[in-house]
Amino acid sequence: MQRKKIAVIGIGSFGKLFVRYLFEDGHEVIAIDKDITVIDSIKDYVTVAVALDATDEHALRSQGIGDVDYAVIALADDFETSIICADSLKKSGVKNIFARYQTELQKKVLELLGIQDLFNPEEKAAKSMAETLSFVGMRSSFLLSDEYSVVEVSVPKRYINLTIAEADLRHKYNINIITIKRPSVNKDAKRASDIKSEKILGIPQGNTVLREDDIVVLFGSQVDLSKFLET
Structure with missing residues (x-):
């Protein structure tokens, strides 16, 4: 298995499990969430854990986001942030973006932004x-x-x-x-x-x-x- 550099943005209940599985599989995992408490709870199970606002393009770039193999937007309850984050990731040169959606409308909006790899874990x-x-x-x-x-x-x-x-x-x-x-x-x-x-x-x-x-x-x-x- 080839080691990948993967950024996961939004560390909720799904995100916590996801980053741990990725890290246990040997990947370089960057966990990003705006809540410092959440970041502290996951820092021992990822390569890098950083608290920042995912809508801040400059903050994302400061973490070398443009160099990741994959970026996964795992946010569940803040779709506005997901949209802005997706746009920032594209501007930063991230080629492989996966985004979480909860409704068909959210799915269509993300597709209009050019995000093709979409997932709904609950579904x-x-x-x-x-x-x-x-x-x-x-x-x-x-x-x-x-x-x-x-x-x-x-x-x-x-x-x-x-x-x-x-x-x-x-x-x-x-x-x-x-x-x-x-x-x-x-x-x-x-x-x-x-x-x-x-x-x-x-x-x-x-x-x-x-x-x-x-x-x-x-x-x-x-x-x-x-x-x-x-x-």
Whole structure:
């Protein structure tokens, strides 16, 4: 993985988790928020934490904002600031800008500013949960885009004891099995909670047999995944 320099502007509940994940993954993370208390709470989990007004173009430039690989506007409740910040980032030469939106109107306004990479974490989380509750056997769902998802599903009964080649999901449904999570027992575990765990099988081969307790991780379009889950 190539280390990136990423600025995250707006450190709310989403922003705090986001910068920590980025930092743990080895990226150079600049966390920006106007609230010094928020900055103090996150400073040990990022590369640089700075309190400044995101509408101040000169303040942003002073942090070398034009040199970042990505800038993420994660503000949730101050759309006016998001707009001004987005404009300042473009003027500062930031090429890759991601911006958070909450309504379709906000999305359209950001698009008019030339911001194409837009996200709504609440919408994605709600849709993932709805999918999880809607389909029997669904364990979790992760939206990669408006069209594609990765889902974890208990092996349907009709595929138990079949090989992946025999199940032939790729040709029947146009979806791919990324990996398989298989329950395992660690008899040497010291704690009872550690006795049962899951083993990741890696990239499965065509002769891998699907077992009753397996969890298959699938990738495909949401349309194709829905067809598979509904049958």
